[in-house]
Amino acid sequence: MLFDERWITLLLFITLIGVIVRAPALTALGVLTLALTAISDFLRRRVLNSVVYERRFNETRLFMGEILEVSCNLTNRGRLPIVSLYVDDSAPAGLQLASADPSEKFNPDDRVNMAQHSALKPGEHTARITRLRAMKRGYFTFGSAYMRAYEVLGLSISERTEQAKEMLIVYPRVFSLEALGIPTRDPFGQFAALRRLIEDPSRIMGARDYRYGDSFRQVHWKATAHMGQLQTRVCEHTSDPTAVIMLNVSTFEQDWRGTDVERFEWALSVAGSLAVWAGENGVTVGLSSNGTAPYLPSALRVPPRRTPGQLANVLESLAVMYAFAASSFDIFLLTEQRHLPMSATQIVVTPLITPEIATALLRLYDLGKNIIVISVDREPPDTTFLPFPVYHVPPLKSYWTGGHWDANGKPVDPVVLSEAQVAREATEHATHGVHA
Numbered sequence: 001m002l003f004d005e006r007w008i009t010l011l012l013f014i015t016l017i018g019v020i021v022r023a024p025a026l027t028a029l030g031v032l033t034l035a036l037t038a039i040s041d042f043l044r045r046r047v048l049n050s051v052v053y054e055r056r057f058n059e060t061r062l063f064m065g066e067i068l069e070v071s072c073n074l075t076n077r078g079r080l081p082i083v084s085l086y087v088d089d090s091a092p093a094g095l096q097l098a099s100a101d102p103s104e105k106f107n108p109d110d111r112v113n114m115a116q117h118s119a120l121k122p123g124e125h126t127a128r129i130t131r132l133r134a135m136k137r138g139y140f141t142f143g144s145a146y147m148r149a150y151e152v153l154g155l156s157i158s159e160r161t162e163q164a165k166e167m168l169i170v171y172p173r174v175f176s177l178e179a180l181g182i183p184t185r186d187p188f189g190q191f192a193a194l195r196r197l198i199e200d201p202s203r204i205m206g207a208r209d210y211r212y213g214d215s216f217r218q219v220h221w222k223a224t225a226h227m228g229q230l231q232t233r234v235c236e237h238t239s240d241p242t243a244v245i246m247l248n249v250s251t252f253e254q255d256w257r258g259t260d261v262e263r264f265e266w267a268l269s270v271a272g273s274l275a276v277w278a279g280e281n282g283v284t285v286g287l288s289s290n291g292t293a294p295y296l297p298s299a300l301r302v303p304p305r306r307t308p309g310q311l312a313n314v315l316e317s318l319a320v321m322y323a324f325a326a327s328s329f330d331i332f333l334l335t336e337q338r339h340l341p342m343s344a345t346q347i348v349v350t351p352l353i354t355p356e357i358a359t360a361l362l363r364l365y366d367l368g369k370n371i372i373v374i375s376v377d378r379e380p381p382d383t384t385f386l387p388f389p390v391y392h393v394p395p396l397k398s399y400w401t402g403g404h405w406d407a408n409g410k411p412v413d414p415v416v417l418s419e420a421q422v423a424r425e426a427t428e429h430a431t432h433g434v435h436a
Contacts, residue, residue: 014029015027044151044157044158045158047080047082047150048147048159050076050077050078051074051075051085051147051149051160052075053072053073053162053164054072054164055164057069057071057168058071060168061169061171061312062134062168062171063134063173064134064135065133065134066134067098068095068168069131069132070114070130070132071129072116073125073126074116074120074125075126076121076123076124076125081121083119084117084119084149084150085119085120085147085148085150086115086147087116087117087145087146088115088145088146089116090111091112091130092111092141092143092168094136094140094170095112095133096133097112097130112130114128114130116128134168134170136170137265137318137319138320139169139320140167140168141165141166141168142165142166142168143165144161144164144165146160147160147161169316169319169320171272171315171319172265172269172271172272172315172318174269174272175273176273176277177273177277179396180270180393180396181391182374182391206233207220207227207231207232207233208231208232209230209231210229210230210232211232214232217367218368219232220233241283241284242283242284242304242344243274243283243284243304243344243346244285244287244304244340244341244344244345244346245274245275245285245288245314246288246333246346246348247288247349247350248289248290248348248349248350248351249264249267249289249290249322249323249325250325250328250351251264251351252352253354259323260351263351263352263376264351266396267350268318270349270374271287272314272315272318274347275287284304284305284306284310285304285310285314286301286302286304286310286314287301287302287317288300288302288336288339288340290328291321292321293317293320294322300317300326301339304341304344329350329360330354330356330357330359333348334364337369346369347372347373348371348373349376350374350375350376351376351377353383361373361386361388372388372391373386373390375390375391376395377392378394378395
């Protein structure tokens, strides 16, 4: 307010002096100024009560690199005009103006300014559209907006904080399997087999005599003991192929070394690409990971289901995943089996294959599990001793290693975060109270 308490006291004193000395002009000046002050204060208290500020998104879920259109709408529902209205608003870090100069390097910590200044007539509505590019995966919150306006006399300023809160989910960037170098036809038989009828070992129809070439894992031992000769289990066929993506977020054998962001983000992108491929080819897909998601714990396990929103659930889980491992991946592989369908093909996406992980995979294979391993390390690992398919998918040059893109489309040096940094970032997001 332009007239504070000291000015009001001064005006009262001037008015009193005018009355005492019987000076009509001085008295009228004091009374008129006091009246204007009272009217201005009355209008100031009501000027922003009639203003409505809204944000509207064309999408609430995007893939990295896609454009978000944010419409910031202002409406004056009052009967008086607003001569000057300023709205201080911004987009969260991780988004960039779509019109940004490609020669400028993207800073993932910068917020996009969406402030606007306008004047509104009674009943007038204005809308300003800001086009933003999603440069980073994650769960983003558009927070409160600060508004400041002059009342119609222009003497007082009214301020208000609009407690608006909108959510945006940015999925990891996905690629076709061909772009990743993973063939979807023979000799990639394990993926091609997902499209055909498969046997469900949980649905045993009976037993038959053992034939040359039958797997010993399919031997029906109870029937063998009863018949006195080897018997093989006969299972029902099902046309509902199921795949579960087993994601490892550990990028070093020693946890104290922190996180290699390049391999971690690339693992999420490869897992998302596999999920999209599975969804497009009629495969029921699920996700399990040893990662963490402070504000969305259910993201760590998405059971395979044939529902319309299943693929979106998997991608949303990948969007909010952190590289802070809740357990070692070799232990996770074994303990997670009780949550998986027996007939599911387990697609293991991992940045590294340690002896412990290899031992756990071999144990699952001996138990009859259908295993496919996708290594996202920079160099191909030694997997000649593994009896199941292992495919090496190194990070693509066009993918920015920090989980974003360089404005020039060029790769940057690998980023390594310490375990303390990852934990601190996860705690900050949990403190903000973001939830699904």
